[in-house]
Amino acid sequence: MSKGNGDLVQLTGKDFKSDQEVRWCPGCGDYAILNVVQGFMPELGLSRERLVFVSGIGCAARLPYYMQTYGMHSIHGRAPAIATGLAVTRPDLSVWVVTGDGDALSIGGNHLIHALRRNVNLKILLFNNRIYGLTKGQYSPTSELGKVTKSTPMGSLDYPFNPLSIAIGAEASFVARAIDTDKKGLTEVLGAAARHRGAAFVEILQNCNIYNDGAFDYVRDDKENRIYLESGERIRFGAEGEKGVVQYADGSLKIVDVEEAGENSLLVHDASHMQASLAFALSRITFETDGAVPLGVFRSLEREVYDDLMNDQLDAAREQSGEGDLATLLHTGDTWTVA
């Protein structure tokens, strides 16, 4: 199959704009993400034909139409499964999944967690606006308890998923979070995801200004509530880095005043820790419980990649038995000849 012939051509973000008019609501956070994604693409160093964006259904899922790459706008929730088939048969491609909180965590929850545990070489971008945008404003599995929406006039009753917790619980090897409007943070996370071989799960906090405006203002606007995680560094944040994260004997994490607690008591982030517990504990730090939100790469662990293993087995089988021969196959077992 074609490996593309333009790997070395120097592309810019503009080269990744398709000729389709972008049709999100004015002011939607999806525009910012699209810009960052297009701007980031040249960093991959791949020619456009090597890139594929696969999406489900939702506002977020429209993104592939706007990318001058190969793309499929599939059906609701199934993008991870479809992308898995593509990725394992075409290791030469860079396959990106674009999905929303409903698409990925409601109808598509099962495909997502299985793609993660398999560690298929997919880059999964979940645009979390904590609402169903495309269907005009019902609550989603990430909407906060008690949320009043079109389908929950007296408030929603279901405790929300924490996308990162469920991803880590599903054995994800790479888990990160960024904000739609935070170009630098998002670009960095996209870079780390792209470099990670295996399934990379990225939650992007995205503002839906029509149906859930301001859902993330506490961290989108209030930068001092952003906890940027850096592997190997002590976890601190705040306008002046005056706050930090410590771990107690019972394993729980807590936000502290650095001056009071002492810098050395702060937890050191280690995204590649063998045990997933640390990343999980960090995923439990939320604005609701702690007034701050960790961003960046929570977990990035090298693990065997499904697609590679599958292709290795094909090679091994050929080595063992030689390239399959159809005539031999048809003749396996007892045969007899009629003259």
Next chain:
Amino acid sequence: MSKGNGDLVQLTGKDFKSDQEVRWCPGCGDYAILNVVQGFMPELGLSRERLVFVSGIGCAARLPYYMQTYGMHSIHGRAPAIATGLAVTRPDLSVWVVTGDGDALSIGGNHLIHALRRNVNLKILLFNNRIYGLTKGQYSPTSELGKVTKSTPMGSLDYPFNPLSIAIGAEASFVARAIDTDKKGLTEVLGAAARHRGAAFVEILQNCNIYNDGAFDYVRDDKENRIYLESGERIRFGAEGEKGVVQYADGSLKIVDVEEAGENSLLVHDASHMQASLAFALSRITFETDGAVPLGVFRSLEREVYDDLMNDQLDAAREQSGEGDLATLLHTGDTWTVA
């Protein structure tokens, strides 16, 4: 609706045996579980008509046929969804879901995680034999990597789920583990699950002696590898309680020699800790990584229950607007009269 009229009758395990011949393979761990479940039922103090067992498809899922209660043997993977509809409309019933590792975590993964996050008042028993029994021996989502089965002659490629980790990642409010043949441990866990209002998730390690014999011998046979968790107690185990669990500064857990490490360094179990991180960390202790397996209740946290919240909203609505009147409803909005 009938609330049953025999709540106070003293029943025994035998009263819960149906007239159907039990048809698992001789030696299957399911027999042991069935016995314990039947033996436990009287402890609920409910008459038989108040109990419902809902299952999907698989060997495990045959259990409802053997229970002299109401029951539904539904379709593959969907039992949590079906049971949700039943539980929220019939708070007077005690609804149990019986499922296998394939049923619950493969095809039914999405329904399971959503039932858990919603905290529907269901008792979910997952018989984990790390294999597909009913379809004769393909690997399951809990089979270890590299497992040779009918569908993976060169070994499976997908990293397995840890059922408890995914449950905790999915915001489960109650998570526990027991062994098919450990009557005492299993009975205790069933009791705790029954007492927990909300979704209770119980993994039962079950031996499939036909397709995956001995999968749990390291803890089914080797009792010294069982770590029985007791809330409020330091975590120790071994033939003489000589081993224990400590937590390091980076949040990771480790098995230690109690004498060496000192008893006071051992982690104290707290199943009802607000933060899920501790239970998650405990779920990562496995035989493969640590040579021992925690059993009992990992997590048991009171949280609002979906069914209760729904029924409360109905009450509140009636309080606000009075019992709905159909004629009034039909006349809402502008009306006009033609004479």
Next chain:
Amino acid sequence: MAKVKPVEHLERVVIRFAGDSGDGMQLTGDRFTSETAAFGNDLATLPDFPAEIRAPAGSLPGVSGFQVHFADHDILTPGDQPSVLVAMNPAALKVNVGDLAKGGTIIVNTDAFNDRNLQKAGYASNPIADGLLSDFHVHEVALSSMTVEALKDVDGITSREAERSKNFFALGLMSWLYNRPAEGTLAFIESKFAGRPEIAEANTKAFKAGWNYGETSEDFAVSYEIAPARLEPGTYRQISGNTALTYGLVAASKLSGLPLFLGAYPITPASDVLEQLAQLKQFGVRTFQAEDEIAAAGAALGASFGGALGVTTSAGPGVVLKSETVGLAVALELPLVIVDVQRAGPSTGMPTKPEQGDLLMVMFGRNSFSPVPVVAAATPAGCFHAAIEAARIAIKYRTPVYLLSDAYLANGSEPWLIPDLSTLPDISTEFATGPNGDDGSFLPYKRDPETLARPWAIPGTPGLEHRIGGLEKENETGNISYDPENHDLMVQLRAAKIAGIAADIPLLELDDPDGADTLVLGWGSTYGAIGAAARRVRAGGRKVATAHLRHLNPFPSNTGDVVRAYDKILVPEINLGQLRMLIRAEYLVDAVGYNKVRGRPFLAAELADAITTLVDR
């Protein structure tokens, strides 16, 4: 508000309001419709939203339309061609002008015809100026600027907010032009914007300004009156299909005495049934927004097992996912109502557009033989009775039932004579309370000899503990059985149960005033267009009979007699011939189709042509 200009009388008018998604055209249309209903005309409406939430302002995909047809006599459709188009911007003009009848009237908001908007709409020059509209009667109205001007004294609003009231200006103008009663709208504004009095004031002022503009401007020489229609006496309201369906489900719950449980996953154009039912918790209605359509159907089935009226609602791409669960319901023989608000496909298709594409799916879309009754609504208001009928069959026969609506019925509306509750059917049932076996045992699959329904023994009933499942069951006992003859028997029993419903539904009504030799047979939302077409054909001196199926499985017992009585049968469908196939297979009649699949209802005119051609053949 008083009038001085002359008034002309008309029999019927079709107006289409069109503008940007943000221009409030749906609200404008709704209000105009309410005024019209209150005035006593018969009417039918057809909203037409864009698929995008908010496509870019001024763009062609962003155009939102609302058509209302009203008359002094009873009418059947929202009208083939608007006689009046209100175009709020160039894109709205571009998208809609082609549908306008020659000689029709256009009211344009000239303020919006600036270069930028013209370009977005793809106009090289201004169509108002360049003669493109010479076939029409054009009123150029500076809607935006006049609105802003009219509101300059309203405190607390910006000029952008003022400009937003222009739809009320347009509504005022149209209300004047067609002599609609204004009180309802003024009261509506008060209550709707009670929380923001400055907006209420702005909209009221805009409305009045529009009205007065009509009265004063020389551009409008006359206004029109359309006399009230002679409708059956009683209390009316306007109702859309989705609301009627919602009410029908609630009524079914009341009439059956079973609590309503809705399992649903949002999807266009079915979501608002979920949303409306969610507001009716005082009726004991439980709405469960599930993780997907499979869970939605499963939960509804679980609720039915427990004795509730389990309902699940979706559109085609979601209904298809429920098929396995419906198959289980067939095996379990439990009530379940599956609502399919059809939309254009295949796959995601055109989510906001109607189609009749799912009939064969709901008939046959399950593994193996699993017969399911199918009920289809024919008009927006008809969704009310269709929902009750679907529930009745589901409850009485312990079976899943599909209820078909579509995007056109869902959003279209018409006046509805609110039924007297005492005229609604009793659809209550009895749960099993004790053993039914000769030996005192409980036999969950022992059937009622008449209906062939099995007992519904709900958990909580002492002594009737039993297990049901998807494996084949032994007749009567319900125990798992692989016996070959038993399986054949159960297959036959399941078939006979559903086929037997034919004796319990109304006969197919035939409308054949003149003794025609051509029959037009329809189902679903084509009812109005077929009826209107038949009127035209008859008015043209030809004979044609019509009949409309509301039960698609089983067919009414006289269907064969009806269709065999005609030489020629036309089955118009917004698909490639699904009912036609069923009729041909069942009755071996050479039914032909009229099939256009454009994501919109048929025009009466095209159907009339098709009928005429066939009649004359």
Next chain:
Amino acid sequence: MAKVKPVEHLERVVIRFAGDSGDGMQLTGDRFTSETAAFGNDLATLPDFPAEIRAPAGSLPGVSGFQVHFADHDILTPGDQPSVLVAMNPAALKVNVGDLAKGGTIIVNTDAFNDRNLQKAGYASNPIADGLLSDFHVHEVALSSMTVEALKDVDGITSREAERSKNFFALGLMSWLYNRPAEGTLAFIESKFAGRPEIAEANTKAFKAGWNYGETSEDFAVSYEIAPARLEPGTYRQISGNTALTYGLVAASKLSGLPLFLGAYPITPASDVLEQLAQLKQFGVRTFQAEDEIAAAGAALGASFGGALGVTTSAGPGVVLKSETVGLAVALELPLVIVDVQRAGPSTGMPTKPEQGDLLMVMFGRNSFSPVPVVAAATPAGCFHAAIEAARIAIKYRTPVYLLSDAYLANGSEPWLIPDLSTLPDISTEFATGPNGDDGSFLPYKRDPETLARPWAIPGTPGLEHRIGGLEKENETGNISYDPENHDLMVQLRAAKIAGIAADIPLLELDDPDGADTLVLGWGSTYGAIGAAARRVRAGGRKVATAHLRHLNPFPSNTGDVVRAYDKILVPEINLGQLRMLIRAEYLVDAVGYNKVRGRPFLAAELADAITTLVDR
């Protein structure tokens, strides 16, 4: 092994081996079949396993059976009634004796007829002793004890293990009785138990002991010979439907040059296609055991998007879940083969039993109009060519294709003349490599004028970057379009593309040697039974024509001519009349059905009766 007893000649024999699930009956049957095949008889087999993995030993549900029909002439079915029954225990006798032809032979393992086993089988007294079997010729053989005795010198096995070899004793006896060549089985034992030489020795000894018992025991006075059948020259093997299907898929991959990707989720009776393909990685075959059927189909479609031959396999309850994804494949116009190994339903039904219940589901089970070609295999070996044909159509027309098999074809087997590879069709295709638009642009929905297929431009191809999706597409460009006329056009184009395949498939073959006025029209696995029935009817002096459809959508172009040429048409189906409905609707012929839904194939005799009745009517 030499023979001294007299040998009688027979034309055909039907033997059924029956025993407990643990008794190795499938293996015994398989070996006997292999010997028979090697000997050169024509044959057909019908395994019949219990649904439970290991139902309790000795119980009725635990009985496992294997029927083999072999003859000196070509045969079409595994036989209506066994002439010989080997019953390893009372339960096996009880379950099977009713099927045996009167005067047939029964060989019973008397050792197993103890009180406990008799009771488990529900026998009040021993049927061997009490005259219940007086209609049959019974051989009482102490199979277990003789086996144990024969193996007493084998080192390293327990007496329980020795007893387990009794199936080889039985096989040896039957091989002697029917003069089967023993070499194949002896070689098989050596290789199969190479890792456990003591077991190999035990089985070999048991086999020989059985053979020698036949030769020595006075109970067996004669042995039988069935001369080899005159088959077409060439190299043969025995093949089951699932294996043939597996090979067909691999062949399709080779013939097309596209790597095979299988997405599957285990389900009876389709699982072993997954399992067999998983063993063929040296053919570049990728097997993906998905989390569910939806993901399995989705992944296969994703693989097709990337240029692979995407295939997904399942049975009815799993195929129904794939419908939404198949609808997407229709919209995307990408190749996809969906294999449905049908089983008895509805819902979970009877998982191990065959049925033809899914035809209408695969035809119509998707939302909106989404036509999909359907290919059905007629015989076990025929699954090979059916798989290639399904892939051919999928690839050439860029469309999903359903391939129907069933539980009977899947597990049944027959001799197969291994095809010369050079006779297999070239099904290769070309990916798009450059622009196809007049202006140098790439138009992903610009169709080949002949096939109406769109270009398949796979990722990795420079310059052809494009996006496809489930929303309606503008003709040629593939851009999202809500234009009404475009939608109608696309609906028509999708219909025309599939309908046009009729010109590219073989005509329906008619077998009408005598000029009959009655036609029997079949599809799928009833082929053998219909053929055998027609032979009987003709042998009885009546005229009947037969035709068998291998393409169900579209039908071969001459189907109308064929069916219209007959006064009477019988459509036998293991369902309640699915093909019949399609034929009636399409051709308006009064086809009648013969429908029994018992989870097992038709008997030739019952079909012959049904045909006779119709011919004589």
